[in-house]
Amino acid sequence: MKNSNELEKAAVKDIAEFMAVAARTAPKTRGIDNIEVIAIDDDATKNRLIEKMKEISKTDARPGFERDANCITDSPVILVVGVRNNPAGLNCGFCGYDTCVDMAKHKGTCAYNPIDLGIAVGSAVATASDFHTDNRVMYSIGRACLDLKLFSQTVKQALGIPLSVTGKSPFFDRK
Numbered sequence: 001m002k003n004s005n006e007l008e009k010a011a012v013k014d015i016a017e018f019m020a021v022a023a024r025t026a027p028k029t030r031g032i033d034n035i036e037v038i039a040i041d042d043d044a045t046k047n048r049l050i051e052k053m054k055e056i057s058k059t060d061a062r063p064g065f066e067r068d069a070n071c072i073t074d075s076p077v078i079l080v081v082g083v084r085n086n087p088a089g090l091n092c093g094f095c096g097y098d099t100c101v102d103m104a105k106h107k108g109t110c111a112y113n114p115i116d117l118g119i120a121v122g123s124a125v126a127t128a129s130d131f132h133t134d135n136r137v138m139y140s141i142g143r144a145c146l147d148l149k150l151f152s153q154t155v156k157q158a159l160g161i162p163l164s165v166t167g168k169s170p171f172f173d174r175k
Helices: 004-025 043-059 063-071 100-105 112-130 139-147
Strands: 035-040 077-084 155-164
Touching: 004 035, 004 077, 004 112, 004 155, 035 043, 035 112, 043 063, 043 139, 063 139, 077 112, 077 139, 112 155, 139 155
Parallel strands: none
Antiparallel strands: 035 077, 077 155
8 A cells, every 4th residue: 555645756756757758859950969868866966955955055156055945955856957068050140150160160059959948848847737736947956966967968958857746836836
């Protein structure tokens, strides 16, 4: 027999997997899949993440990072979606350079990469909402994951989505 807490903890891990599927299958520029997804569902990695967020809060004078770190302490799963910096090959100039070759030479970021990231994250949070799972998109988690090198080295942008199954969302009344 399982109690409510055990059922909810198991369910939230399944929901994170469905969210990863939604992020993967979200529309992408020119059909190029630059998305990487990780799920932080173990205490050791989550504690490293929380400590890194608190460190960034102090070193970069960003108090919101500590606030967010405190919000995710009870989150059983944190889904993090990253995007590899890969030119779309359109030479559109949206990145500020005339060509994709110029952009790469100057180590710029293709304008379509963050668009693809946003669409993937939107698909993932919609899935969480379909399952009535509290969540919030946090750039602070993504930044800390990049600093911790939890993604491949070509991922340059990421957003985190902590999940919660409680009577009241811990991500709503943040201090």
